[in-house]
Amino acid sequence: MTMPALMTHPTVRFLARRLAYSVVVLIGVLVVVFALVHLVPGDPVRIALGTRYTPEAYDALRQASGLDRPLLVQFFSYLGNAVTGDLGVSFRNGDPVSQVLMERLPATVSLAVVGILVALVIALPAGIWSALREGRVSDAIVRVTSQFGVSVPDFWLGILLIALFATTLGWFPTSGYRPLFSDPGGWLAHIVLPGLTVGLVAAAILTRYVRSAVLEVSAMGYVRTAKSKGLAPQVVTMRHTVRNALVPILTITGIQLATILGGVIVVEVVFAWPGLGRLVYNSVAARDYPVIQGAVLLIAALFLLINLIVDALYAVVDPRIRLS
Amino acid sequence: VIDVRQAAAAITAVLVLLMAACSPGQGVDLGRGSGNLIAAIGGEPDQLDPQKTSAYFSFEVLENVFDTLVAPDANLEMKPALAERWELSSDQLTWTFHLRNGVTFHDGTPLRADDVVYSYRRIIDEKLSNVDKFSAVTDVQAVDPATVVIRVKQPTPNLLTNLGGFKGMAIVLRSNVESGQIATHPVGTGPFAFVSRKSGDNIVLKANPNYWGGAPKIPGVTFQFISEPSTALSALQAGEIDWTDSVPTQRVTQLRNDDSIHLAVTPSNDYWYLALNEAKPPWNDSRVRQAIAYAIDRKAIVQATSYGTAVANQLAIPDGNPWFAPYGKYDLDLDKAKSLLAEAGGAPKAMDMLVTSEYPQTVTAAQVIADNLAPLGITVNIRTVDMATWLDQQNSGNFDMLMMGWLGNIDPDDFYYAQHHTGGTSNAQKFSNPDVDRLLDAGRSETDQNARRDDYAKAAAIIADQASYIYLYNPSVIQAWNTKLTGYDARRDKAIRFATASLTEPVSQ
Numbered sequence: 028m029t030m031p032a033l034m035t036h037p038t039v040r041f042l043a044r045r046l047a048y049s050v051v052v053l054i055g056v057l058v059v060v061f062a063l064v065h066l067v068p069g070d071p072v073r074i075a076l077g078t079r080y081t082p083e084a085y086d087a088l089r090q091a092s093g094l095d096r097p098l099l100v101q102f103f104s105y106l107g108n109a110v111t112g113d114l115g116v117s118f119r120n121g122d123p124v125s126q127v128l129m130e131r132l133p134a135t136v137s138l139a140v141v142g143i144l145v146a147l148v149i150a151l152p153a154g155i156w157s158a159l160r161e162g163r164v165s166d167a168i169v170r171v172t173s174q175f176g177v178s179v180p181d182f183w184l185g186i187l188l189i190a191l192f193a194t195t196l197g198w199f200p201t202s203g204y205r206p207l208f209s210d211p212g213g214w215l216a217h218i219v220l221p222g223l224t225v226g227l228v229a230a231a232i233l234t235r236y237v238r239s240a241v242l243e244v245s246a247m248g249y250v251r252t253a254k255s256k257g258l259a260p261q262v263v264t265m266r267h268t269v270r271n272a273l274v275p276i277l278t279i280t281g282i283q284l285a286t287i288l289g290g291v292i293v294v295e296v297v298f299a300w301p302g303l304g305r306l307v308y309n310s311v312a313a314r315d316y317p318v319i320q321g322a323v324l325l326i327a328a329l330f331l332l333i334n335l336i337v338d339a340l341y342a343v344v345d346p347r348i349r350l351s
Numbered sequence: 352v353i354d355v356r357q358a359a360a361a362i363t364a365v366l367v368l369l370m371a372a373c374s375p376g377q378g379v380d381l382g383r384g385s386g387n388l389i390a391a392i393g394g395e396p397d398q399l400d401p402q403k404t405s406a407y408f409s410f411e412v413l414e415n416v417f418d419t420l421v422a423p424d425a426n427l428e429m430k431p432a433l434a435e436r437w438e439l440s441s442d443q444l445t446w447t448f449h450l451r452n453g454v455t456f457h458d459g460t461p462l463r464a465d466d467v468v469y470s471y472r473r474i475i476d477e478k479l480s481n482v483d484k485f486s487a488v489t490d491v492q493a494v495d496p497a498t499v500v501i502r503v504k505q506p507t508p509n510l511l512t513n514l515g516g517f518k519g520m521a522i523v524l525r526s527n528v529e530s531g532q533i534a535t536h537p538v539g540t541g542p543f544a545f546v547s548r549k550s551g552d553n554i555v556l557k558a559n560p561n562y563w564g565g566a567p568k569i570p571g572v573t574f575q576f577i578s579e580p581s582t583a584l585s586a587l588q589a590g591e592i593d594w595t596d597s598v599p600t601q602r603v604t605q606l607r608n609d610d611s612i613h614l615a616v617t618p619s620n621d622y623w624y625l626a627l628n629e630a631k632p633p634w635n636d637s638r639v640r641q642a643i644a645y646a647i648d649r650k651a652i653v654q655a656t657s658y659g660t661a662v663a664n665q666l667a668i669p670d671g672n673p674w675f676a677p678y679g680k681y682d683l684d685l686d687k688a689k690s691l692l693a694e695a696g697g698a699p700k701a702m703d704m705l706v707t708s709e710y711p712q713t714v715t716a717a718q719v720i721a722d723n724l725a726p727l728g729i730t731v732n733i734r735t736v737d738m739a740t741w742l743d744q745q746n747s748g749n750f751d752m753l754m755m756g757w758l759g760n761i762d763p764d765d766f767y768y769a770q771h772h773t774g775g776t777s778n779a780q781k782f783s784n785p786d787v788d789r790l791l792d793a794g795r796s797e798t799d800q801n802a803r804r805d806d807y808a809k810a811a812a813i814i815a816d817q818a819s820y821i822y823l824y825n826p827s828v829i830q831a832w833n834t835k836l837t838g839y840d841a842r843r844d845k846a847i848r849f850a851t852a853s854l855t856e857p858v859s860q
Contacts, residue, residue: 071744075397079405079480079483079776079777081480081776083477119537120397120398121531164484186582194589200589201589202586203552292500298582299391299575299576299579301550306550318407342745
């Protein structure tokens with residue numbers, strides 16, 4: 028393929044357009060976050076110094092953090108640095124923000140991926156099964172269970188799982204995180220309970236969507252046709268019903284995944300999980316502007332990435348959908 | 352084109368793999384495998400510069416990394432640390448400290464008198480938060496590499512407490528400060544050296560084999576951040592951690608009967624108080640403040656905030672402390688409160704009470720207090736904000752009443768001066784009383800121990816009588832550790848010292 032041909036290839040054009048669009052979105056996000064953190068009451072310097080401090084120490088820290096400069100100057104200097112990948116240093120502890128984010132990202136991605144896998148493994152069969160048996164007792168059981176799952180607070184579920192599987196049975200550690208690549212066994216042992224907590228709650232939501240998506244497709248004319256021409260029920264279900272229901276299922280899965288990536292603060296607190304959610308929460312409490320801005324940018328970028336993947340998968344699932 | 356069965360098979364394969372790898376044994380636990388003591392603390396330290404941080408989570412770690420010239424023993428009496436001995440001139444104005452021989456920083460640099468001078472000058476010249484500890488100091492000088500001379504403008508009986516009361520007065524390494532590394536990679540002289548920090552996860556320290564107080568018996572300490580107390584307790588019961596101070600207070604009673612865990616509930620020097628904004632009427636009238644003090648039900652507050660583990664107190668200093676003075680004017684008395692309000696011209700209709708979610712006990716107590724003041728006809732509007740906003744509001748005087756606590760005080764000067772002296776740095780309530788000022792000033796230079804105790808007892812009585820603070824209670828230090836951990840004890844100043852700790856493996860298992 029020659030260069031011009033590559034440039035006009037629909038996939039490349041699609042990616043280029045999405046990239047440009049993503050940059051615009053990220054800058055928009057940055058403007059909003061920057062404005063918000065600076066407008067919210069509360070002074071990062073004061074909170075860093077605590078209840079006892081001298082005016083001199085206050086001024087020195089304010090100057091060192093660059094907070095004494097006009098807001099627009101601060102913004103453009105931040106933007107200039109951010110473009111080169113320099114997200115500044117934390118007011119709170121002096122760590123470079125990009126380093127902090129890279130330390131937190133693996134934990135968050137691990138939890139999101141495992142959580143969404145758990146959710147899919149439960150929700151896909153349960154939702155399909157329930158839809159195919161609409162109105163029967165088994166359908167009612169799935170619906171009641173998922174309703175229960177949606178209503179269960181995740182911190183409570185987490186504490187219960189810890190009490191049963193960690194404290195009583197001793198199968199898994201209660202809390203903490205181990206990196207996947209340096210300690211795969213530790214990673215696995217530590218991710219089971221938080222992954223289940225996140226996954227079970229997401230599964231409850233997903234099941235309901237899978238069920239309604241499958242139900243909607245089942246009522247379509249082509250499904251009736253397939254049935255009436257004598258196809259085996261499994262073939263009808265897999266080839267006609269489920270495959271056509273995959274588009275809405277993909278959409279909601281993408282949203283769920285993005286939500287988990289954005290931080291499941293409560294689960295992170297219960298399992299002492301070093302993810303992005305807790306980072307954002309603590310940074311907001313400390314008014315640690317550079318960390319809040321960096322983390323929100325990263326989360327927004329993850330959202331855009333997932334959107335992109337979901338859009339690409341639409342085309343895989345349904346060839347009628349073109350990438351454009 | 353995707354094949355649903357293939358996708359399902361792939362997902363199943365991944366999960367089977369996941370589960371297969373999940374066999375008992377559960378891989379290497381980084382903290383455990385190292386033989387380190389694993390300590391769970393309730394939150395993440397901010398910066399690790401001991402002279403600049405104000406966070407207790409930071410001090411829990413830094414207590415083990417840094418030293419001071421002198422340091423408090425279990426009874427909070429100052430004992431030699433980096434200074435082996437000291438002399439006080441007969442006019443009580445010159446203190447000469449002789450440094451211990453052969454002390455080195457963790458990077459191998461020998462400790463010299465210049466380091467002490469540098470550390471103190473940094474606090475004084477940059478006017479760091481602890482500069483008030485040097486308010487009487489006129490000069491700090493290294494006369495030779497092993498001797499530091501500190502001159503004071505007046506006899507200063509609490510100089511040792513000021514220099515050694517907490518690690519905010521740590522001796523730091525100049526090159527560590529000047530490189531800017533101290534906030535993230537601190538280098539001290541303490542029993543443990545800083546190794547690493549993982550954001551949101553842990554801080555690892557390793558033993559300093561050359562520690563002047565003797566090499567620690569454990570290879571290191573891993574501080575794990577577990578903010579949910581029930582998780583920390585589960586981790587302790589499961590043997591994943593050895594020590595924690597993140598203990599759910601509602602489970603203290605039950606834990607007292609648990610033989611597998613050592614529970615310490617030690618009265619602390621911390622205290623929680625209410626302060627009324629005296630810059631605003633009607634709170635500038637001492638009778639109105641006294642009426643509030645009479646209407647507060649401390650027992651109910653203690654029960655609600657700490658499940659009875661705290662001790663109600665009408666003054667700051669708890670019973671058992673050498674500076675304790677008895678005081679019991681404000682026993683719950685609604686009639687007295689009503690008559691005081693009537694004298695002052697009637698009860699205020701509403702009161703804005705500032706509390707913060709950062710310290711949930713303030714929110715809980717506020718609800719009890721709102722209930723307590725209702726019979727007086729005062730509607731308490733509880734305003735719950737985060738810490739950043741709270742500090743803003745307190746500083747700009749935008750409150751009727753607030754609740755807060757002071758932590759880690761040792762000398763009575765710590766308890767009273769900044770809070771109640773006219774124009775004191777922490778006198779947000781704008782209290783001013785010439786007798787209190789005179790007594791607090793006298794206490795700073797009174798060298799006769801009994802006369803000094805008398806000054807502070809008198810000052811404290813006026814402060815409480817005038818309700819500059821309405822004192823509520825002293826919380827307890829609550830810590831739990833497993834039976835493997837020995838050589839450690841909970842201290843009333845909440846200093847977490849693992850220098851002498853050891854871990855014994857249980858015989859069976």
